[in-house]
Amino acid sequence: MPVRLSMTVNGKPVSADVEPRTLLVDFIRDTLRLTGTHIGCDTAQCGACTIHMNGVAVKCCNMLAVQAQGSTLLTIEGLAKEDGTMHPMQAAFRDHHGLQCGYCTPGMVMTAIDLLKRHPHPSEEQIRAELDGNLCRCTGYHNIVKAVQAAAKA
Amino acid sequence: MHAFNYHKASSVADASAKLAASDDSRLLAGGQTLIAAMKMRLSAPADVIDLGGIAELRGIKIEGASITIGAMTTHAAVASSNEVAKAIPALALLAGSIGDPMVRNMGTIGGSVANNDPAADYPAALVGLGATVVTSKRKIPADQFFTGMYETALEPGEIITSVSFPVPKRAGYMKFKNPASRYAMVGVFVAESASGMRVAVTGAGPSVFRITEMEKALAKSFSADALKGIKVPAENLNTDIHATAEYRAHLVTVMAQRAVDQALVK
Numbered sequence: 482m483p484v485r486l487s488m489t490v491n492g493k494p495v496s497a498d499v500e501p502r503t504l505l506v507d508f509i510r511d512t513l514r515l516t517g518t519h520i521g522c523d524t525a526q527c528g529a530c531t532i533h534m535n536g537v538a539v540k541c542c543n544m545l546a547v548q549a550q551g552s553t554l555l556t557i558e559g560l561a562k563e564d565g566t567m568h569p570m571q572a573a574f575r576d577h578h579g580l581q582c583g584y585c586t587p588g589m590v591m592t593a594i595d596l597l598k599r600h601p602h603p604s605e606e607q608i609r610a611e612l613d614g615n616l617c618r619c620t621g622y623h624n625i626v627k628a629v630q631a632a633a634k635a
Numbered sequence: 636m637h638a639f640n641y642h643k644a645s646s647v648a649d650a651s652a653k654l655a656a657s658d659d660s661r662l663l664a665g666g667q668t669l670i671a672a673m674k675m676r677l678s679a680p681a682d683v684i685d686l687g688g689i690a691e692l693r694g695i696k697i698e699g700a701s702i703t704i705g706a707m708t709t710h711a712a713v714a715s716s717n718e719v720a721k722a723i724p725a726l727a728l729l730a731g732s733i734g735d736p737m738v739r740n741m742g743t744i745g746g747s748v749a750n751n752d753p754a755a756d757y758p759a760a761l762v763g764l765g766a767t768v769v770t771s772k773r774k775i776p777a778d779q780f781f782t783g784m785y786e787t788a789l790e791p792g793e794i795i796t797s798v799s800f801p802v803p804k805r806a807g808y809m810k811f812k813n814p815a816s817r818y819a820m821v822g823v824f825v826a827e828s829a830s831g832m833r834v835a836v837t838g839a840g841p842s843v844f845r846i847t848e849m850e851k852a853l854a855k856s857f858s859a860d861a862l863k864g865i866k867v868p869a870e871n872l873n874t875d876i877h878a879t880a881e882y883r884a885h886l887v888t889v890m891a892q893r894a895v896d897q898a899l900v901k
Binding site: 482484500501502504523524525526528531534537538539540543544545547548550592595596599611613614615 | 636637638639640641643663666667670671673674683685687711715734735736737738740741816817
């Protein structure tokens with residue numbers, strides 16, 4: 482039996498009928514066509530699928546879409562302003578070359594924004610610990626950490 | 636993932652009724668283990684009953700000399716709770732060391748305890764602190780709750796509603812993380828309470844267990860030195876690609892000593 486799903490995504494109300502087994506990441510990518518949220522490992526380890534649900538970071542490949550019923554979601558597409566001005570975290574990743582292939586980047590950026598909410602002035606050690614659930618297989622962690630440090634000061 | 640019927644429970648009573656109405660169901664808490672298991676088709680229930688909408692299952696309450704944590708309270712909520720950090724800092728630290736920040740924002744204490752993964756952190760805290768698991772039907776002491784690998788004393792139709800922790804005099808938790816999965820290869824919780832010493836080990840065996848020899852040694856002297864030389868038998872401990880039973884046995888003593896040191900600092 483399909484379930485009627487309603488939520489707010491990037492400030493806009495959305496609703497759709499979904500099969501209960503639909504993963505939230507598939508709903509976001511296939512139904513909403515917001516493909517900035519990536520599927521990396523598909524086993525809740527790599528963090529490429531990180532989005533914010535009701536203001537906190539979650540891995541949406543490890544959730545059912547129905548678990549987000551009535552919630553407020555923010556994906557990477559919802560960060561920049563209407564005129565295209567990047568979010569300070571996105572700008573910091575660009576300025577500090579906090580990416581190589583870019584596959585992990587949307588998840589890294591969403592986690593980094595979440596960590597600054599809880600630790601507005603993080604130490605390098607805190608940043609590295611907080612990025613525990615995001616893997617970069619280009620191993621570009623140094624510049625990612627630099628970008629987060631810069632965004633904290635921005 | 637196989638198809639299933641989705642049911643959203645509005646209360647514990649409603650969830651109990653929905654459980655009783657199905658002969659093949661699973662309760663969905665945060666889903667950080669269940670969804671992964673269903674994706675791999677290791678679990679394929681006909682009915683999934685979502686506890687996510689039950690407000691009465693969330694929250695942290697201080698009641699006299701104990702802290703009661705609602706079953707649907709996330710690890711992040713426990714880790715960031717000032718009350719928990721003040722009363723049982725080791726418990727806040729343990730909750731903040733589970734998985735990663737995103738997993739902690741979804742995963743719940745009730746889900747972790749009900750699943751009883753041999754490498755889960757919470758079972759060590761429950762047994763180490765002599766906690767009580769409160770269910771929709773009764774109260775179960777932690778010592779009787781964890782019965783084996785992924786096995787608990789929960790009966791069909793029984794739902795965990797909260798876990799109650801007596802506040803100890805001091806406590807510490809230390810784990811050796813698997814370098815890839817970050818699960819505890821060995822985690823040791825030590826506590827000194829009014830009821831005595833407790834040393835509880837997770838990750839090393841099929842399920843959490845206590846070490847009486849260490850508890851006796853700590854009762855004489857609460858120091859890391861008191862545990863020096865205590866050898867844990869490797870018999871019945873886990874061997875896998877990450878570590879042999881002998882290595883885990885060695886780690887138990889090392890982690891127990893570090894846990895005592897941590898308890899003395901806090």
